Amino acid sequence: MPKASPSNSKKLRRQEAEALILSAAEKVFAEAGFGGATMQLIADVAGLPKANLHYYFPTKELLYRQVVQNIFEIWLQAADVFDQAEGPEEGIGAYIDAKMEISRRHPNGSKVWASEVMHGAPVIQDYLETTLTDWTNGRITVIERWISEGRMAPIDPRHLLYMLWATTQHYADFGHQIETLNGSAPLSDAQWEAAKNNIKTIILRGIGALPTA
């Protein structure tokens, strides 16, 4: 594994060093999983000696926890567009846009989160039970209001949210499969745009928030 930075014998400020390590850790955890990732490999990717990692993050688990928390923060921010919207077409459309952008820009983060949840969320169970539960309930209230206002069909808000998460995160978590089916090439700008529009069209029309074609 090559060094990420060829000449960084300079002393790093705490913030820079932590950011560098977290970035390397996110990549390695995404590619190998928690169990498959090694501190040595993370150190190599970051271009630092392994002992230096332990100086900033005492244990592998603490480092991992920090990575997962960072991702969660990004996701929560994407939710802001939801509440500011007038109706489902604008709100859900913007949410799909935001989540697809995250899938494209932070695929590693998405994978780490997916891996964590798939393994029973041993590290962030409390987040699921508190923050995520609250967030979900808040969005359900909004969707129910839209339904009562006749702006969309009476769809179960919970399962609609799951569908939004599933479809958008799929492009990050299963990106490798999608690239392979795309002739082993990354999706182009146009293909990402097509994917996004497809999701928006099908879901918005599916919940009766768009005029039928």
Place this chain on the structure above:
Amino acid sequence: MPKASPSNSKKLRRQEAEALILSAAEKVFAEAGFGGATMQLIADVAGLPKANLHYYFPTKELLYRQVVQNIFEIWLQAADVFDQAEGPEEGIGAYIDAKMEISRRHPNGSKVWASEVMHGAPVIQDYLETTLTDWTNGRITVIERWISEGRMAPIDPRHLLYMLWATTQHYADFGHQIETLNGSAPLSDAQWEAAKNNIKTIILRGIGALPTA
């Protein structure tokens, strides 16, 4: 980790032994990932000495490969309903039914597959490039025919397939998250039914294969 079978000092037939090990391995790989899983833990779950595992499966990687292949076979079978259908409402509806049933009955298998793909498919890349590519292209042809026959809106078949995979497998891969948001309780029969119907309604209506509500 307790023994799965309290008294199996009897000699096992090859087929039974392999099935027992594969079942235990699927569970452990799903819960811990490839790197996090240990042969010792798989052995404990299967109720066998570790050395016995290596008698049937020489290496951890070979055992893992077998687990992944088994899942892939199950998924391919679910595709049969697709081709036998008259149109999208029947074909895609039945496919969603089949895949949701798999998510419910084989959540561990789904997780192992997801984990494998997320980590770049190191073990089953050839399957993606051959079998899965062929399968996908075949289904795309069917969907394009439905579109040209005016049975559904002109949706990009590829992204529609990704959406079908994403939404159905989400209930297996993110089952823990869904259960937590369900008050830490597994989905009931009725809730599974509701999830299935929601997906079918939104997607089929979204692609113009259902009369609008």
Place this chain on the structure above:
DNA sequence: TCTGAAATTGACCATACGGTCAGGATGCCT
């Protein structure tokens, strides 16, 4: 220039892991 807190690092350790092996147990077939 001096000082001390922060940062860096190579060497080291205990443990746990995947895998091996030799020898014993079992039971089918003649």
Place this chain on the structure above:
DNA sequence: AGGCATCCTGACCGTATGGTCAATTTCAGA
């Protein structure tokens, strides 16, 4: 009953991992 292939298993081994530590370097502030 006896022979033989299959099956089973405790003990063992080399390696790699997460983590520690003491010694050294760096640099901001006095």
